[in-house]
Structure formats: structure tokens, C-alpha cells
Amino acid sequence: MKGKTLGKSALCMAMGICLASMAVQPALAANTDGSLAGRVAAGAEVTVRSVDTGFTRTVKADANGNYRFPFLPIGTYQLQASKDGAAVGAPIEVVVSLGNEANINLGDATNLGAVQVIGTRVISPVDVRSTESATNVTKAEIERIPVGRDAQSVALLAPGVIQGQYGGASFGGSSVSENAVYINGLNVTDFYKRVGFSSVPFGFFKEFQVKTGGYSVEFGRTTGGVINAVTQSGSNEFKYGAELVWEPKSLQSKGENHYDGDGDPFRIRSHDQYDRTNLNVHASGPIVKDKLFFYAMYEFRDYRPENTNDAGSTFFKGKSDKGFWGTKLDWQISDKHLLEFLAFSDKNETTTDNYQFDLADGRRGNRINTQFNEAGGTNWALTYTGYLTENFSMKALYGENKRDRIQSSQNDLECDAVQDRRVSGLPQIGCVSSALIEQGLDKREAARLDFEWQLGDHLLRFGLDREVNTSDNESFYPGPSRKYYQIYSTTPGTTIENGGVVPAGVNAYVRARQQEVSGSFESINSAYYIEDNWQITPDLMLNAGVRMEGFDNKDGEGNTYIKIDDMLAPRLGFSWDFNGDGRSKIFGNVGRYYLPIVNQINVKQAGAFLDERTYYALAGLESFEKNGSTYYRPILGQQIGPVDNSQGDGSVGDLRSEVDADIDPVYQDEAILGYQSMIDETWSWGVRGIYRRLHNAIDDMEITSNGIVCNGSPGEIGYVMANPGKSVKLYTDTNCDGVNDGYVNIDTSRAGWALYDADGNYVGERGWVKPKRTYRALEFMLDRAWDDKWAFNASYTWSKSEGNAEGPSNSDFGFDNTGRTESFDNPFVNLNGDGPLPNDRRHQIKLRGAYAINDNWSVGATLNAQSGRPINAFGKGSPFDGTSYHSFYVCVANCQADNFADRTYQLRSRGSGGRTPWIFDMGASLSYQQQFAQANLRVKLAVYNLLNQQRRIEVDDEYEQDIGFKNPQYLYGTGYQSPRYAQLTVSVDF
Template structure:
């Protein structure tokens, strides 16, 4: 091998960059990687038929293939790790490349020039690279950031998958504890662990997770991902966990965030002098894990197990300093992974973990004089998480044909309750001036459990110039759910004024002498709700020329949502999601590429829609005469119990008899799915073997929404007025087909189709006369961005990654959840309840952060000491002034109109409104978050010690991150006095100590 070829091959191995003439495209599955390359002779001729062998240096996994006629070769579905590559061919000297790293979701390219005159052997090369998306893979059109656990250990990064995702360009913190990818809402992302989808399908905001130490590598996909991935219009967090190897290892890690290393929170003061209390808020968090791994049978069967004890205790005081809450979450974690290399051509992977968590929170009155808790008032219980498991088989059936099978699932509890809710029924005195008089004020209590069954099969078939990938993906998502009123009888008691002889709703007649009655209401929704999501995909990665790769993909989606009795009530199928990508190796050296991508992505309907709308509904009402109150003591407080008189009339089930009703009048028969179109144009290049840069332009447009609308007109006039339908789940601004009364006899008997862009909402004049209809505006969301990145690979001394994102997110609808008004019931927001909520509502959306600057890096002070740092500078989100009501009728939902005159007029036409445009009240301030860490590492015989102290929010920034955006809370002349008051601020500075010992 000549020196020039050796240098180039060494760089290819080290950086995983080089592809040459007609190499197979560098694609990999969700939980592994691939290895590709090309063999040429000294004169540049292709070396066909050579035997290429790869061996995993940790597990001994060995695979061999033969080079194609053009000298190319490919190893798909390789477990991530470090490999040795060996090449043998009669007439040529053997070639060898060491320390070749196969990373998650990517391909490593190793090209070799074989010599007939001398051994073509590469010396051992330490794989370097930042793991950033700027590593140039000239066959890929995907936008992704790869980060290994070793790279993250050099940085001050909070210990969660979401914190890792926030390192990628275009990803920001969103509402409800989630993250936003490219302007999307927090309910549009998908998370995979070891190829298993662990996303919460009930609301699509949370996900199952494992301790940070259990992870091995992350890939954050921010756009352009292939047809293998779907059911997301946001982004993908893809992660794999640790595995066993031929070396026995064990160790322990302690992570501690003590109160003593937290900066005391400072109280905030609003313009009127009112205080937002922070000085009493504090917490203690620790986790202590132990792990063990190694071979059960060397080179064949390996295990990795971890157990982690953890505890979290926090104290918070309400802003008015009336209540103190003290919580604790003591649940532990267990996880295990088993890898069986049945043979060189067959692998089996089993893994399972439990993230089950139970939180207990005690409520106390707060004594401001002493700064301590007062009397106990309640204890609250929250159960979440559960078991996760999967089995994955990989079969290398020939040199060119491979498959992967996965079967798995996960469980998540959704239980929230309190002692008061168990012991106490809610009692509401609805007579003039009355209110809650019992020992609980809770509404409906909900208990649920979500269970996913996931199955997928992925095939890969390599042909000359083409790589075909195809497969199917099926998920059965089941929610067992019941909601009910608090109390031992599950009844809500309400007291109303009446008079003797009056007829109640159940037909009962009020007896003589009775002036008030009690209505006991049992309202329950229950059922087992299933959603089946299926997808088939086909993709051709076509090497048109040695430097031009075309990616052609098609994904066929289907969503089937079922009611509480198992019958389909929302079904959307035959949804085609095309993907088209193009990558041009501009100089033919694998160091620079121009790429483009266009794709369509569909979002499924979350299970909360099934549960809230399609369950067995029981609404049972019982009436009694009211004979007064009797006081009782509970938790040191005095409350009232009802003294019941005789029952009045029969028990009434007419509002709901415990069965699933006819949903044809509540759901659009021909509903279309939510989908997003995305277009990306980018360029990436390497300056040298350490420095690289890139630029990416992005355009995303969301189409459709699925939400509930109140249709007050069915288009059928009866005595000059239309019939009312009620709330319907459908596509706002599109045709809605529902079952309704078409012949004015009061019974639903046929379907009507309503163009909700023009009709569906009945209009009346001040005298109540019907005067016409109006419709809804279509939902709009457009995201445009320009991303710049600069990357310096880790070389044992220092590394750096910097990115800047300029973005614009505009429209009238954030997505399936609503940050503006705090609605987290995915797909059941207030956006489209009436036509006026989103009327004239276009503007900058809640996840519009115009400027994002991110910087991360590490520096080795010596062999033992290392520094790490991160910086995130984020421009503020827009502030809107939300009103109530509209200039057209008397409804009072949120809107972008403010009543300014005659607001208490009885006739809506006399009220005067002004438009309050979205984002017209400025923006939140820039926030700056700096993290810093210092690490010490040293070996003591067989023990490796690592101690890290990380500090977050180093400069103790306290900028406001959310404000009250309700300019008016009721139709009236008065503005909300707390408008633009802060509701959330940056977390004060805190530190984390990590001590890790490995043997």
C-alpha cells in the first residue's frame, strides 16, 4: 500500500467518512450500525471476490462476506462497538484495520488498497470523532446527532435522554416537561430504546426510560429520517443500552444532588408587589447503582445487569405561602440484557427493565412566621411507569440478504389519588353563595394502565448499485381506564334550591315542606381502549453514479382507534408517506457533500381520544330531600356532612346507562390524519481530520389537525333553524361527515357532510333569530430554519461543537397540545371548540425561539483531570394577550379578541372588541444556561475511579421563562391584573457529584 493510500484509508477508518465508487448506501437499523467499504488494487482496479471478515473485539462476533464485482462490500445490522476488519484474496497480501467503531444508526466506511508486493496492514488506529451530525456520510440524507456515553461523560449534561436531545440544533425545552423539535409541539416525538418504541401513547408526551448509566449511545434525529421511522411529526430519540462482553466487569456509581450544593431560590415580585415564593423550595436527590457484565459462555452468551436504588425528596411552597408540599419518590430500578451469538449468522438479544415509580406527596398548611409546615391536610399518591421488554433476532441469511425481527412491549401506570379522595365524597352547596363544604374538592378521579405490544420485521437486500430495505411495523396500544367521583360511594353530592310540588329531572315530585334537595351523581367512564397502528415500508438506495446516491422510500401507514367495547370508531388507512433524498459526494473523496431531502410524516391519534370520548358512560342520578348539615372533623379541620331526607323519585340512568353510545354523531366518518411535509437542503464538509462544518436549511409545514369542534348546525333546517350536533372529533376547516337528524323528528337517522371551512356554527341575532352560519379557519403551522454547525473532534486533548439556529415558527395552531392555555390533553385542546378561538390567530407560535446558540466542549488538563462545559443561549418565546369572547356572538372561549367597550351589555352585538394579535406583547427575555464540570480519573490496580463535579446554571440565571398570557379572563371591561406576571423561572444553580468505580 502506498503512503497516500495508507493515509487516506487510515482517515477513513478513523472518521468513518470515506465512500468510493458505487459503495452500498450507508444505512443502519434502529438499534445497530453497519460497515461498508470498497477494495481496489494498486492500480485502482476493483478487487472482486475477496473475503472480508469483521470481528467484534469485545464479544468475538465474527462475520465474513465476499466483495462484489466492483470491489464493494457491506455488513448490515452490526451491534455497535469496536471491530477489526481483515481482508484476504489470492494474489494480494492480507490487509487489516483495527479499532473500527460502528456507531448507532450510521455506517462506518473502510476502503482498502491491496498490494501484491507488501503487506497492506494498517496499524491500530484510535477512532476519533465528535459524534456530531457533521461527520460526513456522503450516502446519507438524514439529519442526526450521535453521542456516545464516553462523549457525554466529558460534558456537564443532566442525566436524561431529553437533556441529550437538547444538545442537538433546533431542539428546545417545551411545555409539560417535554421538548420541541423544529417548532413542533412536545406531543409529536418518538423515543426508542434498543429498537423498542417506549413513547407514551396515551398523551404522547412522556416515555419509559432507564438510568443514564444504563445507556451506551444516543442518536437524535432532527429531520430527514428514513421510512423505517414514522408516527412522528417532531423528532426521534434513538438509544441503545450497555451489553455484556468477553471481559467480566462490575462496578458502582453514586450520583448525589444535595441541598447543600443548591443556591437558595430567590422570591420574585410582580409589579403590584405580590410575591412568587421560591426561598423555601429545595430538594435532595441521590441514586446508587451496581452493575455486572460478562460472558456466560465466552464468544457466545453475554449478560449485563443493573440495579439502582434511588430517592428524591422535595419541598415546595405555594406562591401565596399558604400551603407546603413535601414529596418523596423512593422507587428503585432494575434492568438486564442478554446477548446470544447463536452462530456467526444468527443473533438473539433479550432485554427488560422496570421504571415503575410511586410518588407520595404530603400537603400541609404553611406557617409564614416560623417558615415551617403547619397542620397536615392531605396525602397524594402518583403511580407511573412499569415493565419494558423486547426480544430481537438478527439473521444474516446470505452475503446480501439479512433480516431483523423484534417483539416486545411496555406497560405504564397512570394513577393519581389522595387520602381525601378515598375517604371523602365531594359535597357542593349550589344554592346562592354556596360552594364546597366537604373534605375534598377533587373532580373526576382517573386510574389507568397503558400497555403496548410491538412487532416489527426489517429486511435488507443488497444488489449491484442498489440497497433495498423493506419491512413492517405493528403496534397494539391498549389503555385500561376508569374515571369516577371521589369518595367511598363514588358519588358527587350537590344541593339545590327547590319548592314543594316541583318536578325533578328524574320525574320525581318534591314533597311538601322540602325547599332543597340533594342530587347524588355517579358519573363513570370505563373500558379497555385499543389502538392498532400498522406500517409497511419499502426503500431503494440507488447509487446512480460513484458520487451520487438517490434515496427513494415509501411508507404505508394505518391507524385504527377502537372504543371501550373493542369496535373501530376512528380508522385512517392507506396513508402514503413518500421520502426522497439525494446526496452528492462533491469531490469524490468522501469529505464534502451536498444533500437534499423531502418527506411526509404522519402522526397517530393518541389513546386519550378513545378514553375521553368512546368509553362505557354511566351517569346515574339519585335525588333526596335535604335535611341540613352535621359538622365533622377531618385532619384537624371542620367540614360538613349532609343529613339526607327521603329519596325523591326513581334512580335515573337516562343520561348514560354504562354502555358505549352511538359515536357516529361524535366522530367524522372520513377523518384525515395529521401529517407534516418537510424539505431540507444542506452541505457538510471537513477541513481536515479534526475540523468540520455544515449548514442546513429546513422547511416544515403541518397539514390538518384532529380536534374537537362544537357543531351547532347540522345544515338541516327545522322550523327555520338548524339542528345542533354537539362536539365532534374531526378536521377543523375540512369536510366533516357525521350521523345526525336529517328529517326533524329528533332522532339521528342519516349522514350529512359539512364543509367546516364555511358552515357548522349557527349564527343568531340579538333576538335569537337564525341568520346564517360560519366555519373554522384551517390549522396552520410553518417552520423555517437555517442551521450552522462547527465541530472539532476529540483527540484526547480537547473537543468542541458549536451551532447557531435562526428559525421562524408561525401559524395559528401549535399542534395537538396547547401551551398558550395549558391544555395537555393531546388532540382535545381549546383550539377549535368554536370558530373564534383561532380566528385571526396567525403569528409566532409558542415554540418560536428566533435564535438558538449552543456550545459544548471538553479539555484534558492532564491524564487524570478534565474540564467540560456547555452553553445554551436562547431567545425568548412570543407573548400573546388572550381574550375571552368575540365580536360575533356571546360565546366565551379563549380568543385573540379583547372586549373594550359595553362588555356587560346583554346583547352581544353591542359589545366592542379589538383584535389582539398573536405575539403582539413582545417576547420573553433571552435565557442563558452555562454548565461546567471537572473530572478526576485514576486507576488503582484493577479499579478505575472517576469523580465528577458538575454545576448547572453556573451563573445562577433567574430569567422568567413563562408568563400569564390571559389579558382578559372574562368578558368584561377589566383587564386581568396578573397579565404578563411570571409563572415560571430558571432553576437556581445546583451541583451534582458523581463517583464511579469500575472493576
């Protein structure tokens, strides 16, 4: 390329203004559809027509013979070229898949029909215009093999994706709270904790794309992966049918029981089982032929789980029968304007009765409580697609995503919490043991604009993306009074916390505490992006883009609490079809990805906080019977002193001392280099190397010094949301008069935690280590496409995830509060804590395949084999002060010495406890299909965990239960593989 042209193209990439012209167009598609492009004779017309809906568009090839159809709904199309109004050759069929571009050449710039295409063209497994790492899976493929009927199970088919803790998935070493899920372009990811997402029945989906890396600047707010799915749509053919999915407890193997060293129950699983029956009925077709279409589904659900607690002393029997409904409307206004509407409700209610249980004879006793759980909600999205000119197109979306978070119980409604702190063990003597009850509703309002503008050999893509995420939240103590009654021993004349004096004759008092947090908490996530896809030569494409992010988290009164903006996320990728035949490529990309702050942070720290404490003389205990057991509540005597609300008066306090004023975002840098090639027309293989590095953490840290020594005593600040190991700017006491009056900067890599000797003398400060996480992987893939006889897919992933921080959610200590982990509560939790992280499964082997025995019978199988995760040996102390908390130090001698300096500690590095065993999860299925007149019958029996392995997948990592005292349950399993179960699916379609 000449210097002038190269310079102009470089300017085009930088400014998005392109005036050049080249031969082959880059292959890109939006997140709800696909695209179609290729070469034909210059000036020829190319027409695409949907086989299902009749949607038709015609474009004219440019002077170099290039044509392109952006934003095409996925499906099968007929492609026809014409010259001077006359059709040339027969139309061919092309399949357009989600997030991909089908590249079909109908000739060259001077000779229409020079390239002859016969039959149906399915998108090649080697997309030589794509720079991202993604796995496409259709509903038809999944129906041939045994796969769980949910989006996450589909994601686990992709290389480098493993099951994480708290029910989520880990993409490329990330924690489970770093992913994003889209349905028809609507983000349905949980934003309260970022674990989970809105769900729809499997039959409602049409196709999935699992993005594991290198994705476009169109996608953001994730440092893990993306599950992108589209739903079924109507067509010109009226269809209806029903599908029954049955999982009976009679086809489930019993779970194994586990006992501790004394023979006492530790994990009782033999009574865990369920019955699940789902029946969905669906219909679709034209409202107006070639114009307006509908798809509708209703699913009847009946789910009845049964299980015991770990000790086998309580039996739980649940019931959930709330149905799902969903609909999709598509209006083809003209060949230039499309409108679609999606709506569904995944609202779910579960009622669980609790019974006393005798493990010895397997009988349940009195009902002791009933629990209520509500989740999910209504969701909808309206999407417009406009083909404004042959070179300029747009999409616009607005939608809402709702999720309930409501948990309560009958006892919570009827019983106050009562604790007798005069007795060893601090027993709960009331009829409820719940802590704070939390109820919430999360609502996302999503809006985005996406544009594509073809300018010669450059395809510009740009857009805006904005979400307003609101959590209406309330937390309070259980019981009709919403108060927590705690009983303390005392002596007459004692001054208690509120300044009151205990009167004569009173030897015990009651603290009635009302603690509530309420409010509407909003976070605004906004972004805009621009991307240039430059076809440098017919065989080399360069993708360069940038995304600008902004996060604004607000408190319970609507004021900004944490705001981070101007986050620049550049992405750069290339794809080189080095043979020029569209059968192989070398590709790579580098990029930066930012992660938003979960709403839970706002709720937990920035709400209208009420902490009201009233003290009474104890006038005795009143006993009462409930559910066959005896409980007690205090009889309140005279009030002692005033009501104390100094800890929280029901308003949002001054948060400047609780959050870093210059907080930095959490982000990840990624680099991928790969190769992919077709072996023949059905077989292909590939390999890619991946490097990821996570930067920063936003977490709560206990700052015990403000950096200013006041008369030899540092001023304590408390827990602060900040970046561990970096400079923190806090509003605090700057002149040692006990009043916050200005900002100080504390370099938490060196200071912030006050150290004291054994006599309580201040001796200096200590800082935090910086969070680190790196992920390195090699992925090998082999694929054989389905040819109506058999298909096969295999992948092997070698990976290494190392550092000292798993991510915003942490499974080291089984604490699921995203963004408020225990990893940085003090400087010693992660000190010398580098090593393999919880999601480090060094080897992963995934196989899946299907074989058609004849026209009626087929079999399918899957295998997911993974090496074990690392096990730690956490201690409870620190050689550096008297702290008793999580650490990588274990006391081995003189552990009961009063002076911590006399104790002997040993460093137990991360992963020093070995690894959990390999997991082999095999599934098998047998399918039968038959056509009867207009009816298509399909019966499938799938068996999951065929080998019935019930190995440990999680263990208790705490080596010490207290300084010098070994935890007797160290290495005991805290999570196991689910036992073998079977699923019968019967569907009839007309």
C-alpha cells in the same frame, strides 16, 4: 449512464426489483446498530471481528470490489482483508456507531492494499452516504460535560430542539406530543398523551442518536423528532462497578418568590428543594466466552422533594425510593445468527404528605392529606438478527412496554366531594376537592420485521411494523360512595332535571351524581415500508422510499371508533460527495410523516359511560373534623323523582354523531437541503435549511348546527372529533323529527356554528379556519472531535414557527389534553389567530466543550442561549356573537352592553404581547480520574444554571378574565428557570 441502465434503475426504484451493479454501496443502518462497507480488490475476503465479544463475520467482495456488513452491533471492530486465504496487511480498528455506516476502503477493485489505512478509524463526522439530519452522542462524551442524566437532556443538545411545555421537548417547531423514543429498537413513547416515555438510568445507556429530520421510512408515527438509544451490553471481559449520584439540597440555590400587585403571593418558590441520591451497581461479562454475554444493573434510589403550592399555604413533602433494575443478554449463536434480550423496570412510586403552611414564619402545621402516585412499569424486547446470505439480512423484534398512570390520595379514599351551589363562589365544603380520579395502565405490544437486500448498485430495505396499544382505564369521583354531592336552592313545586317535583317544605335539594368511565381501549398502528438506495455514481446516492401507515382506534367495547388507513408517506433524498474524497457533501430530502391518534381520545369519548343522578331533599348539614379542620356533608332526606341515567347508562353509546366518518389524518411535509464539510482531520462544519408544514388537526369542535334548519332552529350536535375547517360527515337528524337517522356533510370552513342576534334569533352560520403551522430554519454547526485533549461543538439556529395551531398539544391556554385542545372549541378561538406560535424561539445558540488539563483533571462547559417565546393577549369575547371564551379579540368600549353588537372589540394578533426574555443556561463541570491497580475512579462535580438565572419561560397570556375585565395577572410568570444546583458523581469500575 446509458439510457437502458437508467431506465432499469428507475424501474428498480419503483418496483424494488434490481439487477444492476455499481461501485460504492450506500450507507445505511437500522435503528439499533450500525453497518460497515467499502471497497477492496474484487473477490477478496473481508473479515470483521468484534474486539469486545469476538463476534466474527466474513464476506466476499463482489466483482466491483464492494463489500458490506449490515446490522452490526455498535462497538469497536478489527477489519482484515485476505486474498486466496492469506491475510493482506495488518488488521485495523474501526468504530461502528449507532445508526451510521463506517465506510472503509481497503484498496480498489484491482489492487488490494492500494489504499493504506493505519490505526483506528472512527466514523467520519461527514457521512457522505447519509441523507438525514441526526446528532450522535456517546456516553463517554456526555461524561466529559455537564448534561442532565436523561435522554431528553441529551436531545436538547441537538440543533433546533428546545424545552417545551408539560415537560416535553419541541423538535423543529413541533408540539411536545409529536416525538418518538426508542430503546434498543423498542418504542417506549407514551401513547396515552404522547408526552413522556419510559426512562432508564443514564448509566444503562451506551449511545444516543437524535434524529431531527429527514429520517428513513423505517421510522414513522412522528411529526417531531426521534430519540434513538441503545443500552450497555456484556463482553468477553468480566466487569463490575458502582456509581453514586448525589444532588443535595444544600447545594441548591433558593427559588425566587413572586407577588401580585396587591402584595399577595403569586408564585412561591423559596421552599422548593429536594435531596436525590442514586446508587447503581452493575456487572457484565461472558456466560460462555465468544457466545453468551450478560449486562445487569440495579439502581437504589432515594428522592425526597419538598415544595409549596403557588400561594405558599400548603407544604408538600414527598418520598420516592423504588429501585430500577435492568438486564441485557446477547447470544451469538453463530456468525449468521444473533439473539438479544432486553428487560428493565422503571416502575416508580411517590408518596407525598400535604401540610398546612405558614409562609410568614416558614412553619408547617397539621398534615391535611397524603397523595400517592404510581408510574412506569416493566419492559422487555427480544431481537433476532439473521445474516441469511451475504446479500440478504433481517432483524425481527417483539417486545412489550408498560406504563402505570395511577394517582390518588388518602382524602380521595375517605372523603366524598361536596359542593354548596347556594353560596357565591361554589365552595367545596367536603374534605376533598379533587375532580374525577383517573387510573390507568398502558401496555404496548410491538412487533417488527426489517430486511436488507443488496442487489448490485441498489440496496433494498423493507419491513413491517405493528403495535397494539391498550389503555385499561377507569375514572370516577372520589370518596367511598364515588358520588359527587351538589346542593342547590329550590322552591316547593319546582320540577327538577329528572322530572321529579320538589315536595312541600323543601327549600334545597342534593344531586348525588355518580359519573364513571371504564373500559379497555385499544389502538392498532400498523405500517409497511420499502426503500431503494441507489448508488447512481460512486459519488451520488439517491434514497427513495415509501411507508404505508394505518391507524385503528377502538372504543371501550372493542369496536372501531376512528380508523384511518392507506396513508402513503413517500420519502426522497440524495447525498452528493461532489469532490469524491469523502470529506464533504451536499445533501437533501423531502418527505411526509403521519401522526397517530392518542389513546386519550378513545378513553375520553368512546368509553362505557355511566352518568347516574339521584336527587334528595336536603335534611341539613353534618359537620365533622378531619386533620384539624371542619368540613360538612349533606344529610339526605327523601328521594325526589326517579334515578336519571339518560346521559349515560354504563354502555358505549352510538358514537357516529361524535366523530367524522371520513376523518383525515394529521401529517407533516418536510424539505431539507444541507452542506457539510471537514476542515481538517478534527474540525468539520455544516449548514442546512429546513422547511416543515403541518397539515390538518384532529380536535374536538362544538358543532351547534347540523346544516339543516328545522323550523328556523338548527339541530345541535355537540362536541365532535373532526378536522377543523374541512368537510365533516356526521350521523344526525336529517328530517327534523328529533331522531338521528342518517349522515350529513358539513363544510366546517363555512358552517357548523349557529349565529344568533341579541334577541336570540337564528341569523346564519359560521365556519372554522383551517389549522396551519409552518417552520423555517437555518442551522449552522461547527464541531471539533475529541482527540484526548479537547473537543468543541457549536450550533446556531435561526428559526420561525408560525401559524394558528401549535399541534396536537397546545400551550396557549395551559391545557395539556393532547388531541382535545381548546384551540377549535368554537370558530372564534383561532379566528385571525395567525402569527408566531408558542415554540417560536427565533434564535438558539448552543455550545459545549471539554478540555483535559492533564491525565487526571478535565473541565467541561455547556451554554444554551435562546431568545424568548411570543406572548399573546387573549380576550374573552367575540364581535360576532355573545360567546364568552378564548379569542384574539379584546373588548375596549361598551363592554357591559346587553347587546353584544353594541360592544367595541379590538383584534390583538398572535404575539402582540411581546416576548419573554432571553434565557442563558450555562453549566460547568470539573472531573478527576485515577487508576488504582484494577480500579478506575472517576469523580465529577457539575453545576447547572451556573449564573442562577430564574427568568420567566412561560407567562399568563390571558389579557381578559371576562369580557371587559382585564386579568390582573396578565404577563405574570407561570414557569421559571430552575435555580442553580450541583450534582456530584462518583464511580468506580473494575
